[in-house]
Amino acid sequence: MFERVLIANRGEIACRVIRTCRRLGIHTIAVYSQADADAQHVRLADEAWPIGGPRPAKSYLRGEAILEVARRSGAQAIHPGYGFLSENTAFARACIEAGIAFIGPRPESIDAMGSKAAAKALMEKHGVPLVPGYHGEDQSADVLREQARRTGFPLMIKAAAGGGGKGMRIVRAESEFADALASAQREAAGAFGDTRVILERYVEHPRHIEFQVFGDSHGRVIHLNERECSAQRRYQKVLEETPSPFLDEARRAAMGAAAVAAAKAVDYVGAGTVEFIVGQDGAFFFMEMNTRLQVEHPVTEETLGLDLVEWQLRVAAGQPLPLAQEQVRAQGHAIEVRLYAEDPDQNFLPGSGKLQVLRLPAPSRHVRLDGGVVEGDTVTIFYDPMIAKLIVWDQDRPQALQRLRDALAACEIVGPKSNIAFLERLARHPVVVEGRIDTGYLDRHLDEFLAGDASPADRVLFAAAVAALLHDEGAAASDARHGADPFSPWARADAWRVGHAGKRIVALSLQGQRHEVEAHGHRGDYRLQHGEVVTEVRGARHDGETLGARFDGEAQRFPVRVDAARVTVHDAQGYRHAFERAAAFAWQSKETGGGNQVVAPMPGRIVLVKAQPGDVVEEGQELLVMEAMKMELALKAPRAGTIESVSAAQGDFVEADSVLVRFVP
Structure with missing residues (x-):
């Protein structure tokens, strides 16, 4: 068995491999990008080495840098995890040539089966049934378009070197083919460094x-049963x-x-x-x-x-x-x-x-x-x-x-x-x-x-309000115990006032919608009102995970978690309602876009700009394409109008909420 293994990956799979190696007494060597200097796989490994910048092409896809770390650290084997270099023939071969074991198949097997196109050709040769399509070497646009016609629509475009849904598109009409092909190839290039695709007839309602x-290297092959995906x-x-x-x-x-x-x-x-x-x-x-x-x-x-x-x-x-x-x-x-x-x-x-x-x-x-x-x-x-x-x-x-x-x-x-x-x-x-x-x-x-924007049931809203009240009362009591005068009536959180019963407003936000509950009472006994609906709550208790109370005499239990910022309630059907706490007498909404501009929804890189100042566009028209989290995101016009300015160019990195396109008011 190996004594020193390098894991050429990051995140969950790197941690997974490290755990097994530790159980077997194997010394683990991690590699990391600038973005992962404090990542868990770096902390779990016995040693860790930097290999480059934050983008995969500058770090985890740099086979030569990883091999250099393996040589310098004395690694006897490299585990590639999944993704990145795990199905890279050149990397597997380079490991072998360097005298380092590649914990994976032989390069010849990756060549034959790592590419979807090569695998289909091999299976066709061995009589394995294939879905009709094209997996040839000629990747010119004209040939792919002609093969798409022969295959028929709907069809699937797949990145030949792909996985994880990257570089895949369903095309239902010939008029959609060119744009879908270009998008699939861009995504495939970004994810795998390979623009080759295959075409398949799309089987309706299939199972995967x-x-x-x-x-093993002794000629034995077995299967370990199936997985439904x-x-x-x-x-x-x-x-x-x-x-x-x-x-x-x-x-x-x-x-x-x-x-x-x-x-x-x-x-x-x-x-x-x-x-x-x-x-x-x-x-x-x-x-x-x-x-x-x-x-x-x-x-x-x-x-x-x-x-x-x-x-x-x-x-x-x-x-x-x-x-x-x-x-x-x-x-x-x-x-x-x-x-x-x-x-x-x-x-x-x-x-x-x-x-x-x-x-x-x-x-x-x-x-x-x-x-x-x-x-x-x-x-x-x-x-x-x-x-x-x-x-x-x-x-x-x-x-x-x-x-x-x-x-x-x-x-x-x-x-x-x-x-x-x-x-x-x-x-x-x-x-x-x-x-x-x-x-x-x-x-x-x-x-x-999806939860959508449906309003929560009144009982769910009241349960959230009760949990918030109990939490705030408990927090106030705790603060009072540690204050200068623990017996002061002003330290209570029941909204008591001279001459009238106390009233509190519990304000909660769900899916951007504000809900106000008017509350009277204290210590688990409340009268609550939301709009025209009124309920009496008695005997409410929250143990940190579960809220129990009588709502108009009916005892009910809700799984609830609550803190000063949020309340999460699971209803009787088991569905989650995640409320945000809001100020009782103020409401501010964050504007992230608006009808006159398009903003970046998250940090990422602009891969395509389709609009220029002066262009007249329709609502929903694609203006830019950005890449983030290994995905392409299409940014579309919020309304019909004329473009006033475009603030990003192809290749630019942009921050979240950056204004990318402005419309003429």
């Missing part, structure tokens, strides 16, 4: 099911689980055999994933092979009781696979979701900033957390905005789903926006509960998973 495969938004996996609720034993065996055959075709060594498109009739088609560990590998580990990173290390060191195919035995059901810094109600706009509060459920046999940040860390604009992976396990799928709901309810993120409420709705939606979701369902029915 992948098989984990593992090979059909819950996707814009080709980015949102929820992964094993076993698939769709597969029966016969179909599972057929797909597993096809996955092993695909891996054997390239003499595969290490961890890999063979991905299939599965039609509603059960027919399956080879989609691609990822020659690396997948983000969703923990669900496989939880059902099999294995550590796949340990398997990677042992196989790379020349050891045989620990198990034969017939020894692979799964138990229970596991589900994974990814907590992201993003705003689902703003088209999942990636976020950045300091994690002021990061509360996650306690790890247990049923709950696992794989993360790369802790409270107080900053989510930067330069990398994927994932905060943590939440994995749950139980004996069957219904129990695992309930574990997921409970674990999500225990999560709280303050700082950048997060997708927690979106995931909570996902975990309760009938198509997920019944196992009927397909890869396009979220995009077709996204409104079913």
Whole structure:
């Protein structure tokens, strides 16, 4: 076994590899960019070396810099994680030439299967069923346009070297093809340094099911069962689980055999994933092979009781696979979701900033957390905005789903926006509960998973107000105990005044809407009014996690977290309502744009400028394209009008809220 391993990655996966290495007694060496000097993977590793600027091209994609660190630090092997250089043939080959083990497949296997186009050609040769399309070498615009016509619409454009939904576009009409191709190629170039694409006929309402495969240098290849990844938004996996609720034993065996055959075709060594498109009739088609560990590998580990990173290390060191195919035995059901810094109600706009509060459920046999940040860390604009992976396990799928709901309810993120409420709705939606979701369902029915701007139920609003009142009274009492006169009546927070009953205004904001609750009373007994609705609350108590009270004589319990700035309430259906505390007698809204200007929604780089001063544009017309968090964001005209000025050029880095375009008033 290796004694010194360098991890050529960052964030969650680097921390994940470090934990396994530490358990095995392996010395770990991290690398980091300027943006990651204080990152958790740097703090967890036994040693860490700087490799360049904050952008991936200046750091984590610099293979020569990483190899130089490996040589100087005495690393015997390099674990590439996923993303970055994990499927880079040149890097894998350079490691071998430098006498350093690459913890991954042979370069020849990456060549054959790391490219979607090459993998399709190989599978076609071996008789594996493929979706109709084009995966040829000629990437000229004319050839791609002609092949798109032959393939037929709708079709999918995919980055040949891609993954994670980057460089993918659905095109439903020929008139949309040129713009979609250009956008996919730009995104592919930024994410992978490779503009090549493949074309595929788009299969309507498919499922996405992948098989984990593992090979060793002794010629053995096995699979470790499937993962259902059909819950996707814009080709980015949102929820992964094993076993698939769709597969029966016969179909599972057929797909597993096809996955092993695909891996054997390239003499595969290490961890890999063979991905299939599965039609509603059960027919399956080879989609691609990822020659690396997948983000969703923990669900496989939880059902099999294995550590796949340990398997990677042992196989790379020349050891045989620990198990034969017939020894692979799964138990229970596991589900994974990814907590992201993003705003689902703003088209999942990636976020950045300091994690002021990061509360996650306690790890247990049923709950696992794989993360790369802790409270107080900053989510930067330069990398994927994932905060943590939440994995749950139980004996069957219904129990695992309930574990997921409970674990999500225990999560709280303050700082950048997060997708927690979106995931909570996902975990309760009938198509997920019944196992009927397909890869396009979220995009077709996204409104079913978003809170929107609906007003909260009065009972929910009153519960939030009661929690705020109890919190403020407790804080005032604590302050009084530590003050000069702990018995002063003026230290009470009940709004008592001479000659009339005390009245307080509890002001709460939800989705930008202000709600005022008029409150009379103290210490858990209140009369509350919101508009024309009045309720009597008696016996209210809050233990830090749960609010219990009688509302007009009806006892009810709410999961509630409260502090001086916010109140989070889960209603009877389990949905989250995250209220912001507001001043009782003042209301100020932050203007971030307006009808006469377009502002940058977050820090990023301008990759395309489509408008010039004097242009007359229509409402919704695309004016600029910016790149942030490895995504392209289209900035559109808020109204029809004439452009007065454009304050950004292609290649410029801009800060959040920078005015980029002004309209003639």
